[in-house]
Amino acid sequence: MSPRLIMKLDVAEIRREPGDVMVVGLRHPRRPVLPAATAGAHVDVHVPELGVRQYSLCGDPADRSLYRIAVKHEAVGRGGSRWLHETLKAGDALTVSAPRNHFELAEDAARHVLLGGGIGITPLIAMAHALRGAGRPFRLHAFARSRALAPLLDEVERAAGPVGPALHFDDEPASRVDLAALLATPEPGTHVYCCGPAGFMEAVRRATAEWPEEQVHFEAFAPLLDAEFVARPFAIRLASSGDVLPVPAESSALAVLRERGIALPSSCEIGVCGSCECGVLAGEPIHRDVVLSPRARRTRFIPCVSRATGTLHLDL
Amino acid sequence: MGVEHALRPRREESENPMTWSGELLHIHVAPAASMEMEELAEGTLVAGRGIEGDRYLLGTGSYSAKPDIREVTLIEVEVLEALAMGEPKVPGTKATLEPIDHRRNLTTRGVPLNHLVGRRFKVGEVVLKGGRMNFPCKYLEELLGIEGLYEGLLNRSGLNCSIEVGGTIRPGDPIVPLD
Known part of the structure; x- marks a missing residue:
């Protein structure tokens, strides 16, 4: 893995969003331009005492003056999001790595289907910004339990552009979509990107079982929450x-x-x-x-x- | 003529004292590998160890486990100025390399670092001894995302030094040869 510069950035803004989500904007104290990020990238946030946590960037990658991350307060997590929610305030310094991307847009794709569940929408917002900026066809789908709990809806609307996003809420039957039907047929040149809770990702995985693996992309940040796993020697x-x-x-x-x-x-x-x-x-x-x-x-x-x-x- | 000149045995150092004098421009430290450098208004150099607050004193640098002396590293601002102009034309790397980015501790002006291998010199009250010439690394190129930086720094990547006499240094301190 290539090394990444680790920087102490200023917390320029903090905004609360529905669903126990906090949006944090980070700027460099001395440099107007931050290291570049491609859509889908994440940064490592160094949480004091707890270690490194990864968060996707959810801003427009073309805007290099600011990194924007969205942090959901995970009550049963390892404590990183809790520390950020309870401690971080505007004006603080936060140690953050330059971005890295394991969830890149496919350069050669003809069309992109972006599927974000809950807070998992964050990297897909950045992707929508990049695709819209480049004039490439895409559809942004945001899934949430309800409109009231869906984070970042304004950002989703803005990133989707004039066509608008496809919004799916569990408690609004008319808005719901059958993933199996949506992804029924593998289309040549179409790539699917998915980030969200484990159950949601599993549903997308099942729905895309017939797709060529190169055309389906997943981003996950919580591998060790798999409670079923028993480690053996x-x-x-x-x-x-x-x-x-x-x-x-x-x-x-x-x-x-x-x-x-x-x-x-x-x-x-x-x-x-x-x-x-x-x-x-x-x-x-x-x-x-x-x-x-x-x-x-x-x-x-x-x-x-x-x-x-x-x-x-x-x-x- | 050039070759003959280069092969001529060097005169005793005492007969041939160097006569340059230079200046310390910046002091930077990084607390750990990959951490962005921080500029200091004053640096405390510890003989035989490094600069307080720096990764090579703390043993947390990328090269801490590698042999060679890296208690303090220096680079010439003239190199940064040449890089900014894309000089020399081969390899022609043109890049803005700010003092905070080059990851050497001390940025100097008017000091012939490549000629100080094995020699002692003073930075303010501190005495340094030139170790090996610093060799550029792909690590820096990747860290900063500047393509061609590795080639651009070949043979002018600065000097790794040991600290013979410690003390406190500040930007503006004179740098003078001792032998």
Whole structure:
């Protein structure tokens, strides 16, 4: 992974939105122009004491004077959003990385279908801005439980442009749409982008099961909230030395490698940033990251969260 | 003629004191790898260690685990000025590289850094000794997103130094040769 500049930015604005969402605008204290971001990019926010949290940029990528993120207060989360909601105020400094993008628009797509559920609408707003600016065809769909709880509706309207967004609220039957019907037929040249709660993403995944995998793109930020998963011990074998190292259930391959003096770069340690990526040569990995594409998963591995059955041969 | 001149044995250093004098323009530190640099009005240099508040004193730099001395790093403002003009024409990298961005600690004017390998010199009250010439890195190019910066800094990427005598330095301090 390429390195990114980490900056102390000024909190230029804070705005509250429905659905327990806070919009934070960040500017550089000395530079008028921030590092560029492409649509779909996220930044790492360094939350004091808690570590790094990823948030999608939801502003127009063409406006490089400001980064705008939207933070939903997650009552059952790991505490990052809570800290931001309870502590952050305008004028504060916040440590933020330059943007990175795992959720890029496909350059060669003829048409784009953008599907955002709840707070997951954020990267899709940036995508709509970029597509509209470039005059490329798209349709922006925002899903929420109700109009009253839907965050960022003004931004959604603005980003969608004159055609307007397609708004779908669970409690307004007339507005609801059947995902299976909407995505019934894979269309050549059409790409689908989806971000939202796990259930929503799963529904889109099912609805697009027949689509070529290259035409469907997902962004997820909460891989470890999968409560069903039970970590079991496994082993890793290093190609360079042939050493076989056990990874206990309560530890990670990354931690075991680190103890062994093999310090891979690392950052988020929740499988979203990709810093610790390494090659896998043989074995049965259990991929639990949200960085690697289905294609990359055939040869790559994210040792901070992913595990394996039996012994996994790593290209280290 | 040029080759013959270059191969001629160097005279004893005591017979050939350097006579330049320069100035310290900026002091920058970064608390950790990849953190944007911060400018200081005053820097505290600790002999044998680094600058207070900097990643290479704290051991949190990208190259902290690599051999070589990097207690304090310097670069010439003249290099930044040449880059801004796209000079030299080969490789022709034209880029605005601000002192806050180049990730060296000290920005100097009028100091022939490439000639200070193995030599001692003073920055204000502090004594530095030139280690290796700094080598540009793709890391900086990627960090700043300036294409061609790596090539643009080849042979003029500054000097890595050790700190022989510590102390406090400020922009405007004179920089003079000791041997």
